[in-house]
Amino acid sequence: MAEPIAAELGLGVVRIRVMGSRHPLLQIMIEKIGGMGTDVEDCASFSRMLSPVLEAEAPISDAYRLEVSTPGIDRPLTRPGDFGRWIGHLAKLELAIPLEGRRRFQGKIAREDENGVAIELDDESELVVQVHELTKASLILTDELIDMVQAAGDMPPQPGDENFVGLETDEAEDDTIDNTEESGA
8 A cells, every 4th residue: 555655756665564552553664766865745745645545444453653754874674675775884684584593693785686685794704695584684873874875965964064954952951851840749
């Protein structure tokens, strides 16, 4: 249901996840096709178009919350092609079936091709797996990754940047909240 709507908006679905059982959260991560920067308006447009479809189809029988977001810098890697975009960067991954008793690996993305995803491990060995053999995978936040995203112009302005406009920040004196007046204590 989500993919055709995303495609209509020039977006791709990165991940769909349902979390929680009492009050489920339907989390959908989207990004612009081609890897261009995705913004809040993209998320809002997608959410507005998807909500009526979800109401009509009712894929989750109980009440739930919908959260539409972008993948962020330390993004999940969920689809064929995701790893190939981030060659040279660190990733952590978890296998569905253990390999020699081990499920979790971390290393530099060496390549992604018809043989699968190749990760160069710390011991200089190489792990080659297919994307469908992974239960989780994501980039690891490093200075190099941040620099690359900033250079591509895909990172929103941060506090202290010259281009940081539209949001006001206020430095608090301390981190405590005094609720005594409101509670009548």
